[in-house]
Amino acid sequence: MATNASTDAQIDAYDQLCAEIQQISAVxxxxxxxxxxxxxxxxxxxxxxxxxxxxxxxxxxxELLVDGDVGSLLDELEATELSDEQAAVVREVRRQYDRANRVPTELVSKISETTSEALNAWESAKANDDFEQFAPHLETLVELKREYAAYIDPDADPYAVLFADYEPWLPLSQAESILEELRETLVPLIEEIRNSDADVTTNAFSGTYPESVQEDLSRDVLSILNYDWDRGRLDVSSHPFTSGNQFDCRVTTRFDEADPLGALTATIHEFGHAWYNLGLPQDHFGTPLGESRNLSVHESQSRLWENHVGRSQPFWEHILPTVKEHFDGTDDLTAAAAYESANQVYEDNFIRVESDELTYHMHIIIRFEIEQELISGDLDVDDVPERWNDLYEEYLGIRPETDTVGCLQDIHWSHGSFGYFPTYSLGSVMAAQLFAAAEDELGNLDEQFRAGEFDALTLWLRENIHQHGQLYKTNELVVEATGEDFTAEYFLDYVTEKYGTLYEL
Structure with a gap:
């Protein structure tokens, strides 16, 4: 009887914990x-x-997390025998609780209020090319985030503490090692490409295309990819993003009449994020088992669909008739020309979200280095524009003429999201490893993409990534999905082969 009573108490405590966490998730x-x-x-x-x-x-x-019963329920459950799923929930909630319990509610409120005000200031500063308008908000957020990190772990590198908000189970040192591998390979590869004499089409979509027409195409492409319109929608925002859960997940994009490829790739990118959210287990909604693993895994899904699917020639062969239906003057456009234009390596692109698959990572590395300098105190906010421009000149051989296309281009600092940016490159690296594993199991996917069939890839991602929620830690999830440790090898092999062929290196 004692054993049964103990088991009943354990089940009751676990159910109570889930109820508490679901309430917090709803807020x-x-x-x-x-x-x-x-x-x-x-x-x-x-x-x-x-x-x-x-x-x-x-x-x-x-307050619901730190002032309620979550702490005592965690203590009770950690002294009992749990199933793997229960243990994962307790592990994830414990981590959230311990970090939150160290941070005063007043500071949490102040950060939230400041970021909301900073968003409006950033949008205005970007529109008016006026960094000074945004600088005071950025300075306040840097100070608040330093304070936040010090509460969580006063003895740790504050940037590592902030990075752990987005990558709880991936050491910053591992991220730094991967970024270094990317820098060592991509910088000379980009230089080789710029010196190449290959005749690569760069202007398949010359001219202008009305925003309304581009939006119609984006909606059709989302439908081709089987986006669930009953649980999602497409809107326009100053910076593309995805928001929601497995029942309601919305994507946004933005349009430039002279750059239809930018809008299309951004839309497919956000589809990847939404497809992950919509594939999470519905019966675990509101608990860690029904939530995405972390941002590098989330980015792996968006970058996989954007690059390995959306930038592939078979995909362009499939969507070309749809593109021609929408875009005037494209009757003679070939899938090969569209593919080359979608994969050209730019010499003078300043915008991360509009950049090519290779120089993209230099944008990430530059912001990563600046963030570390800001948080450590080695860089003053007022010096950010000059530091930004200097690094672009050093790494990419270009110098932004305005802050709008320079340090004001991304929304993330207005959210106080320091430590977020490495996840973009980590996601690209993970995407290549996951895609290689999917092809090993499913066979060459080109013919399926050419025929507009994406169910096999979707099912593989559902089974190997989406359904697990936060059951596994990051590196464990990669091993479960691919059978190998998380590595940059697949990404570096992929881009070296792809761009070596494209640019005849």
């Missing part, structure tokens, strides 16, 4: 919808009220 989901609205629908004058709303929800979420 965070509501905050996410308000944030989506602020970036997509809200009139600009709504910022003061929205700042208070988001700050209140952020404080409430924090």
């Amino acid at each position: 965070q989901s509501a905050s996410g919808v308000l944030s989506w609205d602020q970036q997509v629908m809200m009139p600009s004058g709504g910022t003061p009220a929205r700042s208070k709303q988001l700050s209140t929800l952020s404080s409430l979420s924090h």
Whole structure:
């Protein structure tokens, strides 16, 4: 009888913990919808009220986590025998609880309110090429994030503490090692490409294409990829993003009438994020088992669909008739020319989200280095534009003429998201490893893409990534999916072969 009573108490404690976490998740989901609205629908004058709303929800979420029964329930459960799934939930909640419990609610509220105000300031500063307008907000966020990191672990590198918000189970040293491998391989490869005499089509989409027409094409391509419109939508924002969960996941994109490829690849990228969220287990909604693993895994899904699918020639062979239906003047366009244009390596592109698959990572590395310098105190906020431009000149041989296309181009600093950026490159690296494993199991996927068939790849990702939620830590998940440790080898082999062939190196 004692054993049964103990087991019943354990089940009750676990169910209580899940109920507590689901309540917190509901508050965070509501905050996410308000944030989506602020970036997509809200009139600009709504910022003061929205700042208070988001700050209140952020404080409430924090208080529910640290002031309720979560701590005592965790203590009770950690002294009992748990199933693998239960242990994973306790592990993930324990990590959230321990970090949150060290940070005062007042600081959480202040960070939330500051980021909401900073978003509006960033949008205005970017539109007016006026870094000074954004600088005070950035300086405040840097100070607040240093304070936040010090509360969590005063003895650790503050940037490593911030990085762990996005990559809880991946050491910063591992990320730094992978980024170094990328730098060592990509810098000379980009230089070789720029010196190549290969005749690569770069202007398959010359001219201008109305935003409304581009949006119609984006919607058709999302439908081709089987996006679930009953659980999603497409909107326009100043910076493409995805927001939601397995029941409601929305994507945004942006349009430039002179750059239809930019909008299309951004849309496919965000589809990858949404497809991951929509594939998470519905019966675990609101618990770690129903949430995405972390940002590098999330980026692996978006980069896989954007690059390994959306930039492939078989994909272009399939969507070309649809493109011609929408875009005037493309009757003679070939899939080969579209493929080459979609994969050209730019000599003077300043914008990360519009960059090619190779120089993209230099954008990441530059911001990564600047973030570390900001958080460590080695770089003053006022010096960010000059430092940014110097690094672009050093790594890419180009110098931004405005801050709009320079240090103001991305939204992330207005969110206080320091430590986020390495996940973009980590995701690209992981995507190549996952795609290679999928092809090993499914065979060459080119014919399927050419025929517009994506179910096999989707099912493989559902079974090997999506369904697991946060059951595994990052490196464990990669091993489960591919049978190998997380490595940059597959990505470096992929880009070396792809671009070596394209540019006849």
